[in-house]
Amino acid sequence: MIKNIAPNQVKICCGKKGCPVVTKLGEDSYQVTDDDGNTIVVKKAELKLMGDAVTTLDGDEKLLLG
DSSP states (O other): OEEEEETTEEEEOOSSSOOOEEEEOSSSEEEEEOTTSOEEEEEHHHHHHHHHHHHHHTTSSOOSOO
């Protein structure tokens, strides 16, 4: 489940303790904060590809451009 928690911020909850937070920093950059408070800053295109990366790593699909 994704919840809006501020104008440029959403929380990604899966029903467990600690939920990652995604914050829009600008037109093309986002900050992702994990359950432990660690953060990364990524571009919009990179963030959109993260779901595909998980699917690929789980072996459900092959890399399209790799």
